[in-house]
Amino acid sequence: MRINRRQFSAGLLAAAGVVGMPGVLRAQAKPRVVVIGGGPGGATVAKYVARDSQGAVEVTMIEPLETFVTCFHSNLYLGDMRSFESICHGYKLGSYGVKHVRQFAAAIDRDKKEVKLADGSAVPYDRLVMAPGIDIKFDSVPGYSEAAAEIMPHGWKPGAQTKLVKKQLDALQDGATIVMVAPPNPYRCPPGPYERVSVMAKVLKAKGHTRSKIIVLDPKDKFSKMALFQECWQKHYPGMVEWMDPKMHGGIKGVDPQAMTVTTDFETIKADMVNVIPAQMAGKIAREAGLVNETGYCPIDATNMKSAIDPNIYVLGDASIAGAMPKSAFAANSQAKVVANAVRGELTGSRTFPARYANTCWSVVAQDDTVKIGGRYEPKDGKIAEIEGFVSKTGEDAGIRLQTSEENMGWYAGITADIFS
Ligand SMILES: Cc1cc2nc3c(=O)[nH]c(=O)nc-3n(C[C@H](O)[C@H](O)[C@H](O)COP(=O)(O)OP(=O)(O)OC[C@H]3O[C@@H](n4cnc5c(N)ncnc54)[C@H](O)[C@@H]3O)c2cc1C
Structure with a gap:
């Protein structure tokens, strides 16, 4: 008896234990993940999906910028504590296999599962990750x-x-x-x-x-x-x-x-x-794709940041409604690791872990005087809830504040390396 390629592939998948696994895609060479936005949310997802799937997933990041300027620590630039150049970051994600399309995503066709680019071309996806940040409500x-x-x-x-x-x-x-x-x-x-x-x-x-x-x-x-x-x-x-x-x-x-x-x-x-x-409100592309609710932001499943409106789309970072988590770069980067894990699980059958989120926001109040607030978060009753939190105390001595200032600088160096390279 001859077996055709489809039966052969099905046999291989059965042997590998993936047939019948919910949501695992077959039938095409490589599943495709498209990420809109190359900020702390999007770039981190693109990097982690590409890096951890080791070539098994095709990852395309759509982001017009060649160099990303961080809002985080822009206040330090205003306060003469950082140069403008030091808050600018080029993308070094090519080595993980991330394809960076330097264009604006103009629209999403959710039925066809493709992103229309500003030049009229289309990029098809199996899973779309949206991290377009915010728009200003002028x-x-x-x-x-x-x-x-x-x-x-x-x-x-x-x-x-x-x-x-x-x-x-x-x-x-x-x-x-x-x-x-x-x-x-x-x-x-x-x-x-x-x-x-x-x-x-x-x-x-x-x-x-x-x-x-x-x-x-x-x-x-x-x-x-x-x-x-x-x-x-x-x-x-x-x-x-x-x-x-x-x-x-x-x-x-x-x-x-x-x-x-x-x-x-x-x-x-x-x-x-x-x-x-x-x-503020979620970025235009998310609003026009019908992914927002009456708040102007995108509702998500707290267990994995999947859109509550479209099961083929994930939304994270500032554009999402992330329960008790604030809209911060730290939060977007933390959510990105949950999204990357969930997306790989869906597309390749790799192991997934329960969502755990974290955040810390440092604020500079004077030279060598920085305060912080933060917490750990988990899904609870359909929302992302704070499990434990901390905040600097009033009246703290200068030594603690100096240490918190150093932590802040260390965090920035670490997170920007994690996002962009
Ligand atoms: C003054 C200030 C200080 C801050 N300080 C801190 C801090 O100390 N710590 C902290 O954690 N956070 C801080 N933040 C918040 C932080 O900057 C944001 O929360 C974070 O950048 C959100 O990341 P994101 O990936 O969701 O969105 P963004 O960083 O906004 O990135 C979105 C990206 O998507 C791209 N994009 C949008 N639409 C499209 C489209 N249609 N097609 C293609 N690309 C698109 C944009 O070009 C952009 O690069 C600060 C913010 C401000 C304003």
Whole structure:
């Protein structure tokens, strides 16, 4: 009896124990994983799937950038603690077999399982991993727009916006007023705005600008590491930072970039620099593919970061609704390891492990003075829940803060090596 190739392959798979294994793909030479986004989420998944499958999975990462600028530690650049070059990273993932397509993903055809690129070509997938990060909701602050961001930068996406914040900060004279419009929850990097306030104050203090002021108009009545930040502002920059919650400003009514004013329910503040950090949502490609819910972010299965809307797609990082985990690079990198394990399991039958997630967010409040918050997370009742957490204490001695500062620098070196090379 002759057996054809299909029967032969089926026999081999049966011998290998994979026939009947749910979700294991057969019938094609190599299963294809396509990753959209080369940030901490996407690049880490691409690397780990390619590296650990040792050529058994074809991995394509779609990311227009050749060099990724990290938002994380961009505040250290603003605070003269890092050069801009030191937060720029080229991709060195080719050695693992990751194919980097330097284009924008224009659309996803979920029925055909393919990604349409900006040049009109299509990239087919067996599993798609989405990590496009966030988009700014410009219209969440009346008077603000993409054009207004050239005058009143948000600096919440890396690169040109970060440089503009730095340029404006460095040009200020003593006696200047900076107004920050802080974002509502949920947004990228919960302690980030307050770390930024701290490093801006550090720059002003170093220049002897004792008459300058930073006014923070917050739509929230509390924020991450609030007691720690407020203690540090008092200690390092007394009288310089004025934080106002909605009870104090009555509501943020809008900005006028031409007049350089910010209006609240109670007053119109004339500023020399305005940093508007609006509300945020999942990146456009995820929204247009119908992967978001009413929150503007993507619901996922807490056990593996699979989209709750499409079983062939995983979503991680800032674009996802990751329960108790904040939107951070640490979190995206941690979720990426869970996704890589789950994707390989589905496509090659490799062993999968229960999801375990972790996060730490360090914030620089002054030179050699850094605080942190973090935790471990696991799936619980359909959500990613915090299992244990920790936070720096107020009143800690300088030695601990110096050690935490060194940890922060070590973390950055380690995570960027893990993501990009
Ligand atoms: C000021 C500031 C300070 C921060 N500090 C810290 C910190 O200290 N620690 C920390 O852990 N986190 C920090 N963060 C948060 C951190 O930067 C983000 O959480 C992290 O970058 C999210 O990773 P991501 O992979 O989900 O998305 P991103 O980093 O945004 O990456 C998404 C990528 O997808 C690409 N992309 C988007 N759409 C498409 C498309 N259609 N086609 C192809 N590619 C696409 C983009 O070009 C981008 O490169 C900070 C953020 C800010 C703003």
